[in-house]
Structure formats: C-alpha cells, structure tokens
Amino acid sequence: MDLLVGLGVLVLLVFFTTVIAFLIEYVPKEVPQLLIAVMMVGDAALSGVYYYIGAEFVSDIQKFKSGIGLSFVIITMFRVVYFMIWAHKNKFLKKRT
Helix, strand or coil: CHHHHHHCHHHHHHHHHHHHHHHHHHCCCCCCCHHHHHHHHHHHHHHHHHHHHHCCCCCCHHHHHHHHHHHHHHHHHHHHHHHHHHHHHCCCCCCCC
C-alpha cells in the first residue's frame, strides 16, 4: 500500500508537466534550457514536499521512497515521448536521409 501512496506523486508531476508544456510557447527562443531548469527544480520541490508530508502517514518508508522513484521513471518516459512528438509536429526534428 505504501508503494501506491508513493506513486501518488505521479498525479502532481503529470499536472506540472502539462503546465510546462503549456509554457513552451511563451519561453524566449534564446533560453530553451530555462524550462529544463524549471522542471528540475519543480520536480524536486513537489516530490520533497510530498515526501515530508507523506512520511508521517506511511508505515514502510522504503516502499514509499520506491513509489516516488517509480513515479519519476514513469513521468520521465511520458515526458520523452510527449516532447518528441511535440518537436516532430512543430518541425523541430529533421528527417534522416
């Protein structure tokens, strides 16, 4: 059960990813790394707050941490696929010859 509670951070990370995906259009072209930095700091803040609040309610901290780690694996795969499709749609990727 504690693993599933740890996976609950996935909901926050998916919401945060949709906010970042919305902000892509408004970031200046000169600083494309800005969103990566915001994503890293935001992920750390969200998961840190979730861990410190959730640690009081779970009985097995190790499984809780594993759930949070598994959430990062899942959201990373989702982000890679989403942003690759987005880049392909907006013609940022070149076709291989």
